[in-house]
Structure formats: structure tokens, C-alpha cells
Amino acid sequence: MSLKYMTPTEQFKKYLPKDYVELVDYGPFGKSQDEAGVNNIGQFKEVLEEHPMCSGCLMAYFIRVFFAALPNPEDTVTLGTAGCGRLAISQAAVPFIYGNYGDQNAMASGLSRAFRLRFPDKKKDVVTLAGDGGTMDIGFSMTMHSWIRGEKFTTIMLDNEVYGNTGGQESGMSPQGAILKMAPEGKKFEKMPATELAKTAGCVYVVRISPTNIKKTAKSIKRAILVAREVGPTFIHVYTSCNIEYSIPTEEVFKDAKDQEKDRFSFEEYMTDEAREVIERIEGEEKKAKKAKKGARKEEVVS
Amino acid sequence: MSQNARPKLEKKIVDAGYLLKEAPRTQQFITGAQAMAEAVKRANVDMAIAYPITPQSEVMHLVGDIYAQGHIKEYYRAEEELGTMSAIAGAARAGVRMFTATSGPGLLRGLEAIASWPGHRIPAVLGVLTRVVNAPLSIQPDNIEIAYLMHCGALVLHAENQQDTFDMTLAAFAIAEKVDVYIPVAVATEGFFVTHAKGYVNTTPEDMALTPIDPTAAPVPAMDNETPPARIQRDAPVQKSNFMSYLIHAVWQQEIWDSNKRSMKYIYEYLGGPIEVQDPEADVFVVASGCAAAQAREAHRYAQEEGLSVGFIKVRSIRPFPVDEIREAVKNAKKLIVPEHNIIGWLCKEVKASIPNSGIVVEGPRVYGGMTLPVELIMAEIYNALGIEHNMKL
Ligand SMILES: Cc1ncc(C[n+]2csc(CCOP(=O)(O)OP(=O)(O)O)c2C)c(N)n1
Ligand code: SF4
Numbered sequence: 001m002s003l004k005y006m007t008p009t010e011q012f013k014k015y016l017p018k019d020y021v022e023l024v025d026y027g028p029f030g031k032s033q034d035e036a037g038v039n040n041i042g043q044f045k046e047v048l049e050e051h052p053m054c055s056g057c058l059m060a061y062f063i064r065v066f067f068a069a070l071p072n073p074e075d076t077v078t079l080g081t082a083g084c085g086r087l088a089i090s091q092a093a094v095p096f097i098y099g100n101y102g103d104q105n106a107m108a109s110g111l112s113r114a115f116r117l118r119f120p121d122k123k124k125d126v127v128t129l130a131g132d133g134g135t136m137d138i139g140f141s142m143t144m145h146s147w148i149r150g151e152k153f154t155t156i157m158l159d160n161e162v163y164g165n166t167g168g169q170e171s172g173m174s175p176q177g178a179i180l181k182m183a184p185e186g187k188k189f190e191k192m193p194a195t196e197l198a199k200t201a202g203c204v205y206v207v208r209i210s211p212t213n214i215k216k217t218a219k220s221i222k223r224a225i226l227v228a229r230e231v232g233p234t235f236i237h238v239y240t241s242c243n244i245e246y247s248i249p250t251e252e253v254f255k256d257a258k259d260q261e262k263d264r265f266s267f268e269e270y271m272t273d274e275a276r277e278v279i280e281r282i283e284g285e286e287k288k289a290k291k292a293k294k295g296a297r298k299e300e301v302v303s
Numbered sequence: 304m305s306q307n308a309r310p311k312l313e314k315k316i317v318d319a320g321y322l323l324k325e326a327p328r329t330q331q332f333i334t335g336a337q338a339m340a341e342a343v344k345r346a347n348v349d350m351a352i353a354y355p356i357t358p359q360s361e362v363m364h365l366v367g368d369i370y371a372q373g374h375i376k377e378y379y380r381a382e383e384e385l386g387t388m389s390a391i392a393g394a395a396r397a398g399v400r401m402f403t404a405t406s407g408p409g410l411l412r413g414l415e416a417i418a419s420w421p422g423h424r425i426p427a428v429l430g431v432l433t434r435v436v437n438a439p440l441s442i443q444p445d446n447i448e449i450a451y452l453m454h455c456g457a458l459v460l461h462a463e464n465q466q467d468t469f470d471m472t473l474a475a476f477a478i479a480e481k482v483d484v485y486i487p488v489a490v491a492t493e494g495f496f497v498t499h500a501k502g503y504v505n506t507t508p509e510d511m512a513l514t515p516i517d518p519t520a521a522p523v524p525a526m527d528n529e530t531p532p533a534r535i536q537r538d539a540p541v542q543k544s545n546f547m548s549y550l551i552h553a554v555w556q557q558e559i560w561d562s563n564k565r566s567m568k569y570i571y572e573y574l575g576g577p578i579e580v581q582d583p584e585a586d587v588f589v590v591a592s593g594c595a596a597a598q599a600r601e602a603h604r605y606a607q608e609e610g611l612s613v614g615f616i617k618v619r620s621i622r623p624f625p626v627d628e629i630r631e632a633v634k635n636a637k638k639l640i641v642p643e644h645n646i647i648g649w650l651c652k653e654v655k656a657s658i659p660n661s662g663i664v665v666e667g668p669r670v671y672g673g674m675t676l677p678v679e680l681i682m683a684e685i686y687n688a689l690g691i692e693h694n695m696k697l
Contacts (some may be wrong), residue, residue: 006533023535047535075528079393093535095526097396099389099423100415106386107393110352114397117349117376118518118527142389145382 002074003030023047023093029074034290038068038218047073051088056250058257059158059240062211063088066129066156069218070094071225076125077111079104081139083131084164084242102139104128105146105155112153125225126153132173133163136192140172147201147233154228155203155235156221157194160242168245175264180245195268198235204275205234210257210265220269226282227275234275239265310373314512316347319477322513323470323573328505335497338465338504339404339430339490340365342472343375346428347512349399350377354387357442358494359406359432366402375402384409388416395425398518398525400476404430406494410448411436414455421456421486421559424523426479426516428472429457431491432498433593433644435673443673444494446593447645449621452489456559458566459621460574461592462492463600465502467619474573476513484566485522486559491621493594493644495673564623577625578618580632582607585614587638587688590629590654592618595642595676602642602681613685618650626657638688639664642681646671 006024013021023029026045028036036044048067053060063085070076076094080086082101090096099107108128115124135143135157143155162180163169170183172192179186198206205227211217217238224234239260241248248256261267271279317326322345333341339362343351351370353363370378381387384405391401405413410431420427433446452459460475462468468490475488492498518525526534570577581603591599596617606613616632618625633639641651641664648666655661665688668680679695686693 002528005529005531006535020535027535029535077396077526077528095528095534097393097526099392100419103385103389103392103416106381106389107396109381109386110350110390110392110394110401111397113377113379114350114394114399115527117399118397119529124528141382142386145386149379 038214047093051091053088056243056253058253060088062240067092069221071222079108079128081130081134083134085158102134104130106142108153109146109151129156132159133171137172144201150232152228154224157237158240160240162245164242194237203235204232204272206270208237208268210239210261212257230278231274312373314510318514326507331504334501335465335468336361338469339472342469344369346476347515348375348402351402352387352390353380356406356409358498359404362404384413388413391427396526400516401427406432407434407436407448418455424485426485427487428475429489431489432494434494445671445673450649458488460490461621463596465504468492469504478569482520484562486562496594567623570620577620578628582614586612588614588636589640590616591642598676601678629657640684643669
């Protein structure tokens with residue numbers, strides 16, 4: 001493909017919904033991150049524009065950043081599950097597979113293997129995005145085993161430290177002491193050590209982040225996806241607060257995210273040597289290409 | 304996962320009609336588990352996912368072996384059955400042909416995913432090698448799990464013996480992938496009685512394989528970013544309002560059950576129809592499916608020897624259920640006897656619901672917990688139905 005299969009012929013364009021045509025003409029498909037990445041938000045048509053999530057929801061914000069950061073949106077498939085996030089993920093112009101609660105990493109195991117079978121020479125990016133409940137509670141075994149098996153795709157845990165979609169129950173990722181539904185006396189055990197589990201289970205690239213810095217967030221997403229293509233499972237544990245269930249006033253959502261950055265979501269980036277090699281190679285090539293482009297432009301100006 | 308190093312086999316590709324009805328056959332003396340694996344070997348399966356459970360394991364070991372030989376392109380052991388069935392749903396979205404098998408508790412553990420396969424339009428084939436599911440736990444071949452499976456939307460074929468297991472499994476791939484069907488097909492047979500017992504099976508040549516899956520010929524084409532339509536339309540209407548959510552679910556599920564019904568013509572085409580009838584003029588019929596049909600067949604033979612007016616109906620397809628066919632076949636019958644390998648009598652309930660005079664249905668005989676079904680039990684009901692005095696020592 002993949003750009004080709006979504007591009008309508010000139011004659012057909014006028015019969016298609018405007019939104020579709022604009023996505024093809026002005027969207028990020030087939031463009032580089034320099035042309036349509038997070039740095040250019042506002043200057044291209046984003047794959048996610050409308051969604052029904054709560055206003056001021058940090059999860060919705062992160063999902064928007066995620067889609068803008070995709071290195072290859074025209075060859076990406078996302079998988080999600082019950083939980084708030086899928087309300088927005090399903091509204092993006094990227095194929096989305098929605099299964100039963102917690103099954104996203106098992107589905108992605110099948111899907112990514114099948115892609116490698118059918119398209120051994122193409123890069124098809126597979127990313128799961130699920131809540132903390134979907135990833136670490138009900139989906140725990142499927143999450144862990146996909147990592148243990150070394151499945152080559154990216155797992156993103158949208159951690160709002162609560163079951164948001166079902167009205168605010170305790171999850172394994174809630175902090176100890178939090179008073180939540182089904183934890184009327186406060187949570188009695190600690191937040192699960194997700195990034196430690198990921199490293200132990202064989203993830204080759206692991207990031208914990210509070211998405212306060214858009215460039216840094218986008219860089220982690222891109223690295224996770226590029227490494228998963230070649231090396232093995234990658235994991236991003238991202239803080240995506242629930243301003244409803246934790247009663248965070250909308251105007252303080254970002255401040256809270258900054259506070260969390262100093263607390264439970266201090267930035268952590270782990271990579272194996274093999275992952276580092278891939279990152280250095282790809283980012284080195286990108287730098288070289290940029291330099292060459294700049295040089296060419298200078299020459300143009302001079303001549 | 305290193306595809307390059309995998310053995311490459313040269314096979315002649317043939318369509319399902321030729322493979323099932325015309326291809327030369329040679330007789331083998333093999334178990335039901337082997338028969339299922341032999342069918343998988345010829346079905347051009349892309350990927351199989353395994354998780355062990357007695358009595359199913361045998362099948363998935365053999366499928367593992369045929370993967371190693373190069374008949375299948377990808378195979379792995381999953382974490383448990385929900386993981387297995389979910390991975391099947393994921394892989395099928397990429398447009399590949401999928402197979403797995405399970406038994407009893409494994410089926411129930413995977414059922415949340417299996418029940419969503421039809422709605423996801425997953426044309427996978429699922430082997431169901433029956434086993435007790437309720438406590439007290441046991442590994443014996445009770446088939447009550449089919450009652451849970453019947454309402455998922457999938458086709459359910461029920462094999463009497465090793466030959467059926469081979470033919471139905473092979474046909475299942477062809478039927479599942481028909482554009483006007485495109486839902487999963489379960490091929491069930493009794494654990495141990497069929498899976499671990501040997502029988503004569505006429506198999507097609509090993510170097511002849513079913514036409515590969517065509518990921519473009521689907522009502523919901525593969526989600527591979529290659530096959531049109533492009534999925535960049537940003538409108539997930541199910542999320543838009545409660546009304547849309549009711550409506551879309553309702554319409555979608557109607558289409559699933561219509562697809563299920565539409566498969567009937569292919570059951571005729573590849574398997575000779577959903578029922579087999581012997582002695583259509585008889586007064587009393589023994590109606591059975593799966594392994595119970597083998598015992599019912601034997602009871603029919605006894606009855607023939609004694610000159611009794613007894614017919615035999617084998618039900619091959621549990622979903623779609625052959626309502627019209629059964630109603631027609633028993634329209635002049637005075638009694639129907641429905642022997643089963645489970646306590647609730649799911650087949651009996653289906654038969655009763657299919658005919659206007661359900662009072663003629665004898666509820667049983669039933670054995671459960673995996674017990675064998677002696678022919679004498681069926682004979683006793685035949686004598687009762689015909690008003691013949693008997694003194695059967697059971
Ligand atoms: C098998 C099953 N059990 C329970 C549910 C109900 N359920 C839906 S969403 C959800 C909680 C989602 O929480 P989380 O995964 O943390 O995501 P969030 O909504 O917080 O983003 C639950 C319990 C379900 N859909 N399926
Ligand atoms: S409930 Fe919480 S996580 Fe869900 S959309 Fe609202 S703010 Fe976001």
C-alpha cells in the first residue's frame with residue numbers, strides 16, 4: 001500500500017465525504033514527521049479531531065498526541081478495549097480493532113504475526129492502547145505473555161489510576177490509600193510496578209512518562225514503534241489522569257501532570273543494547289538526511 | 304517466527320468441491336484426533352494456535368507436527384484459552400486462515416472471545432473435542448458444552464466418527480470462508496470415544512491442498528491497510544447514541560444469524576445435507592448426533608433384524624439446525640427417541656422445538672459424566688415406543 005489504497009481517483013473524489021478527501025489531501029498519510037508530526041499540529045489535518053471524552057481529559061490529550069506521533073499512520077493498526085480511551089481511539093482515521101475487555105495484547109499477537117506472514121517485506125505497525133485495568137488487571141496474563149513470547153508490537157498503558165469508564169473503581173494501578181469505589185476504606189496494597197514487570201518480562205524498550213512535554217512524548221512513542229518493528233515488545237506507561245474520578249479541576253489537569261512527573265510518573269527510559277542500536281541507527285540516518293536537506297536548501301538560496 | 308527457514312512443500316491446489324467430492328481417497332486406520340489433524344494438513348491453514356487440554360491436546364500436538372513439516376506457516380502455544388481465542392480474532396483480521404481446537408473447560412474459558420467471533424466476522428475453524436465441564440470435574444466425554452456453543456452465532460457441525468471428523472473439518476474451512484457466510488465453524492466430536500479410538504478414514508492425497516483464503520472476498524475485508532475499503536472514515540456510529548448502538552447491534556446480529564442460515568446450502572453441497580435418514584417410512588425414529596448417532600445406528604440395525612418399524616436420523620449440523628428437514632422427515636412418525644451424551648438434552652429440546660407435535664418426543668435415553676451409551680438403553684425405549692414387552696437387563 002498503503003497510501004495507494006486510500007487515495008481516490010480524481011473522478012471519484014467528488015462523491016466521497018469531504019472529511020475523507022481532506023484526510024487524504026491534508027492528513028499525515030505518506031508524510032514524514034517533519035511535515036506532519038507533533039511539531040506541526042495545526043498545520044495538517046489530524047487523524048483524530050472529534051471525540052466524546054470528558055473535557056480536559058488528559059487521556060484524550062495523550063491520544064491526540066499519539067496519533068500525531070505515528071511514524072507510519074497509513075500502515076498502522078491500533079487495538080483497544082473497553083475503557084475510556086477507545087471512545088477517542090475509535091474516532092481516529094486509523095484502523096482500530098476493538099475486542100473483549102483486556103484481550104488487546106492477545107489479539108495483537110495474532111495480528112502482528114499474521115501481518116509478518118502475509119507481508120514479510122513491509123513494515124506494519126501494531127499498537128495496543130488500553131487502560132490500566134485493561135492492561136494490568138483483567139488483561140494481565142495476556143499482556144505479560146505477549147511480552148514473554150517476545151511479540152513485536154507496542155503496548156501503551158493509559159494509566160489514570162482508576163477504572164474510569166465504569167465509574168471510578170479501584171484498579172491495581174491505583175495508588176495505595178486511594179479511596180475509590182470498591183475500595184471504601186482506601187486501597188490496601190501498592191500500585192503495581194508496571195515498568196519493572198515489563199522489563200522482567202522481556203520488553204526491549206520501556207518508558208514511563210507524564211505527557212507534559214509534547215516532543216518528548218512523541219519521541220518515546222516513535223522510538224517504541226520503530227524498535228518493536230525490528231527487535232521485540234515495547235511498552236509505554238503513560239500518566240493520563242482522570243479529572244472526573246480524581247476531581248481534578250480542568251484548569252489544573254496539566255499542573256497535576258507536572259506534579260506527577262515528580263512523583264509516581266518520574267520519567268524513565270529503558271532500552272536493551274539491541275534497541276539502542278536500532279534507535280541510534282534510525283535517528284542517525286534521520287539527522288543525516290535533515291542535514292543534507294538543509295545543505296541542499298542553502299545551495300538553492302545561493303545559486 | 305523465522306519464515307525463511309521454514310520447509311516449503313509443493314502441493315496441488317484444488318477447490319473444496321473437488322477436494323471433498325472428487326479427489327481420490329485412500330483408506331487409513333486412524334484416531335479421531337488424527338483425522339482432524341489430517342484434514343487441517345490438507346486445508347492450507349496459515350496459522351494455528353494451541354493450548355493443551357485433555358482430550359483435545361492430541362489434535363494440537365499433531366497440528367504442531369504438521370506445522371513443523373511445513374503444512375502450516377505459523378503455530379504457537381498461547382497463554383490460555385481466552386488468549387488463544389482472542390489471538391485467533393486478531394490474526395483473522397489480517398486475512399489469514401486460522402485453526403484451533405479445545406475441550407470442555409477450555410471452550411468455556413474461551414467462550415467470551417468465541418461468542419464475539421461471528422460478530423467480528425472471523426471465519427476460523429474450531430475443533431471441539433468434548434469433555435465434562437461442570438463439577439465434579441472430570442475429563443470424560445460428556446458433550447454438554449455444545450449447549451453453550453449453540454447460541455454464539457457460529458456454525459456447529461457434530462461428527463459421528465473419524466470419517467466425519469475428517470470431512471467436516473475440511474468442509475468447515477470452505478463453508479466458513481464463503482462470502483455469504485463468513486462466520487466461524489465449530490466441528491465437534493466426542494472426546495476419547497472418537498478422538499482416541501481408531502476408525503477407517505478415507506483421506507484425500509496429502510499433496511493436495513485447499514485453495515488459499517482470499518482476504519478480499521469477505522463481507523468485512525481484512526484490516527491490513529491493503530484491502531479496500533480504506534478504514535479512515537472517522538465515524539464509529541455505535542458510540543454516537545444509545546439508539547444507534549441498539550440498532551447497529553441488532554442489525555449486525557441479524558446478519559450473523561442470517562449468515563448462519565445461508566450456510567445450509569453449502570452443508571448440502573459439501574456434506575450431503577444436515578441430516579441422514581434411514582427408513583423414512585418408519586413409525587419410530589431414533590434421532591441422534593455425534594457419537595450417540597453411532598449407537599443409534601446400531602440400535603437401528605438391531606431393530607431391522609427384529610423387523611421393527613424403526614427409522615434413524617443423524618443430525619450433522621446443530622447450527623444451522625435443520626428445522627425444515629427434521630419436520631419433513633418425521634411428519635408421519637409416532638415416536639422420536641433422542642439418545643444423548645449430556646444431562647440437559649440439548650438435542651431433544653431442539654428437535655421438540657422443530658416439530659408441531661413435540662409430545663411424540665421421548666426424552667432420552669441420556670448418559671452423562673462421559674459414560675458410554677449402551678445400545679440396549681436405546682432398544683428399551685424402542686420397545687416402549689412400540690408397546691413391545693421386554694425384560695432388558697441393563
Ligand atoms: C469481561 C468484562 N468485565 C468487565 C467489563 C466492564 N468494564 C468495562 S470498562 C471497565 C473499566 C475500564 O477501566 P480501565 O481499563 O482502567 O480504563 P479507563 O476507563 O480507566 O480508561 C470495566 C470494568 C467488561 N466490559 N468486560
Ligand atoms: S472519566 Fe476520566 S478518563 Fe474517562 S474520559 Fe472522563 S476524565 Fe477521561
